[in-house]
Amino acid sequence: MTGKFGARSAVIAGVHMTRQGDLSDEQPASVYWDVVKRALADAGLTLADIDGLIGPAPEGVGLRASLPGGVMADLLGRPLRFHASTAVGAASIAAGVGLAVMAVEHGMADVVILPTVSAGKGSGYTSSDRGAAIVHMAKLGTPYEWLWGTTRVADHAVIARRHMHEYGTTPGQLAEVAVAQRHSATLHPRSVMGAKGEITIDDVLGSRVIAEPLHLLDSCLVNQGAGCIVVAADDRLDRGRPRVRLLGYGQAHSYLDPCSAPSLTTFSGGLAADTAFGMAGVTRDDIDVVSLSDHFTINVIIGLEDAGFCKKGEGGAFVEGGALRIDGRLPTNTFGGYLSGTHAGQCGAFGLIEMVEQLRGTAGARQVKDARLGYVHGVGGVMQNHFGAILARD
Amino acid sequence: MSALDEKFLPPGDLPDLHKPFWAHLRAHSLRLQQCEDGHLRFIPSEQCGKCGSQAWTWEPVSGRGKVYTFTVVHRGPTPAYQAETPYVIAHVELEEGPRMISNLIDCTPAEVRIGMPVEVVFDDVNADWTLYRFKPAGEG
Numbered sequence: 273m274t275g276k277f278g279a280r281s282a283v284i285a286g287v288h289m290t291r292q293g294d295l296s297d298e299q300p301a302s303v304y305w306d307v308v309k310r311a312l313a314d315a316g317l318t319l320a321d322i323d324g325l326i327g328p329a330p331e332g333v334g335l336r337a338s339l340p341g342g343v344m345a346d347l348l349g350r351p352l353r354f355h356a357s358t359a360v361g362a363a364s365i366a367a368g369v370g371l372a373v374m375a376v377e378h379g380m381a382d383v384v385i386l387p388t389v390s391a392g393k394g395s396g397y398t399s400s401d402r403g404a405a406i407v408h409m410a411k412l413g414t415p416y417e418w419l420w421g422t423t424r425v426a427d428h429a430v431i432a433r434r435h436m437h438e439y440g441t442t443p444g445q446l447a448e449v450a451v452a453q454r455h456s457a458t459l460h461p462r463s464v465m466g467a468k469g470e471i472t473i474d475d476v477l478g479s480r481v482i483a484e485p486l487h488l489l490d491s492c493l494v495n496q497g498a499g500c501i502v503v504a505a506d507d508r509l510d511r512g513r514p515r516v517r518l519l520g521y522g523q524a525h526s527y528l529d530p531c532s533a534p535s536l537t538t539f540s541g542g543l544a545a546d547t548a549f550g551m552a553g554v555t556r557d558d559i560d561v562v563s564l565s566d567h568f569t570i571n572v573i574i575g576l577e578d579a580g581f582c583k584k585g586e587g588g589a590f591v592e593g594g595a596l597r598i599d600g601r602l603p604t605n606t607f608g609g610y611l612s613g614t615h616a617g618q619c620g621a622f623g624l625i626e627m628v629e630q631l632r633g634t635a636g637a638r639q640v641k642d643a644r645l646g647y648v649h650g651v652g653g654v655m656q657n658h659f660g661a662i663l664a665r666d
Numbered sequence: 667m668s669a670l671d672e673k674f675l676p677p678g679d680l681p682d683l684h685k686p687f688w689a690h691l692r693a694h695s696l697r698l699q700q701c702e703d704g705h706l707r708f709i710p711s712e713q714c715g716k717c718g719s720q721a722w723t724w725e726p727v728s729g730r731g732k733v734y735t736f737t738v739v740h741r742g743p744t745p746a747y748q749a750e751t752p753y754v755i756a757h758v759e760l761e762e763g764p765r766m767i768s769n770l771i772d773c774t775p776a777e778v779r780i781g782m783p784v785e786v787v788f789d790d791v792n793a794d795w796t797l798y799r800f801k802p803a804g805e806g
Binding site for chain 1: 673674675676677680707708709711715734735736737738739740741742743744747750753755757764765766767768769775780797
């Protein structure tokens with residue numbers, strides 16, 4: 273006997289990114305439905321088509337946060353067929369693309385939305401009060417970290433310092449990442465920092481030191497915004513729609529407590545990447561464009577090493593000379609990344625959204641020439657959790 | 667005066683298995699969990715990540731080690747920490763193996779190097795809590 277489990281084909285069919293920046297005057301639930309509708313429209317679909325959700329429901333009272341599926345049933349006026357979430361920190365929504373494709377290909381849902389929204393006054397790390405958000409993020413770890421006055425920047429600074437010690441990575445090499453991504457941001461109409469113009473290595477090195485060796489311009493933004501991805505069954509889409517598909521996907525969960533991490537310069541991103549590349553049957557050399565979580569410049573250097581785009585310890589040299597620019601050797605974070613593009617909500621979503629634009633050939637002034645195969649690498653926490661995904665257009 | 671005018675203290679709701687660590691600190695003794703197979707570990711946890719053992723004792727360690735990595739913080743999380751910038755946060759690799767994070771004190775940030783020998787100091791911050799910090803190791 274043969275069943276129908278795994279018999280369908282899923283498409284990453286719709287994406288949308290709202291205005292990014294200060295959305296503190298907007299209602300989170302309104303922003304949620306707006307971004308969902310626009311992502312559905314991008315796929316030629318409407319609210320009537322949704323039967324699956326990855327991640328949160330719109331904000332509200334009571335049990336909304338813990339039972340998102342039921343909320344959607346209330347608001348859509350019919351039962352939802354599928355809800356799930358995955359825990360890869362700021363990359364959780366993007367990481368959910370694996371679950372979404374599985375749900376559709378196995379017939380558990382036809383149209384799955386993956387939204388992230390940061391708007392309104394907020395609280396915790398989504399607060400529109402920058403100081404409150406920084407305090408919240410400083411205390412995400414254990415007391416054995418935050419008692420000493422750590423911040424998110426300090427948590428990554430110790431990693432950067434150790435990488436410099438082991439491999440001779442320089443502050444100038446870290447700055448290369450920020451410079452290349454700012455250039456890309458200037459070509460994205462909705463990037464937060466694009467309007468500020470390009471920066472130089474000296475600008476990065478001359479910016480305020482937050483936690484040595486990381487400067488302000490080595491660090492991600494603190495901003496609001498929303499994004500949504502729609503994964504749908506191929507047979508629910510019009511023939512003419514662009515079809516971007518997931519060819520391979522893997523996760524890896526590296527550590528939680530930094531004192532227990534076997535290394536502070538090698539993380540398990542390679543395990544996620546190996547699973548994804550093995551599944552897709554392609555190699556690193558085949559990849560035309562990369563999105564890779566960049567909370568700080570060091571993350572990109574270590575991330576590219578761990579994912580196998582260069583040897584361990586050679587990430588600093590790899591990014592030199594504008595290698596990550598749109599016209600560079602390995603265009604990376606072509607929307608500006610979290611450094612210059614946007615770092616809103618579960619911001620991994622924006623790396624995935626950009627990848628879909630690149631593979632469709634709709635990235636406008638920042639289009640990577642002949643981008644056919646993309647690698648998306650999302651990181652949660654301080655290099656703690658990872659997913660790798662390989663995407664291609666038909 | 668808000669809560670953020672004071673530096674953070676360990677939370678009152680620490681799981682019970684963490685409490686001996688802090689009780690020993692109060693007596694100025696640095697002790698880490700050691701499983702039946704002799705693996706030392708930090709931070710406190712219910713299971714040894716090397717062998718899966720769920721039985722442990724609290725063993726004294728030397729408090730001596732070397733700086734594994736560090737940062738000098740110029741932008742602290744709250745006003746209480748901001749008042750003390752720049753300060754050093756170091757990951758210290760103890761002679762016995764495990765790493766611990768804390769402040770490195772009694773030295774200027776510019777002196778700090780990876781590999782620098784350090785030793786623990788006990789800081790009785792109030793009637794309830796003793797914190798562990800590190801300072802450059804003394805002679806002999």
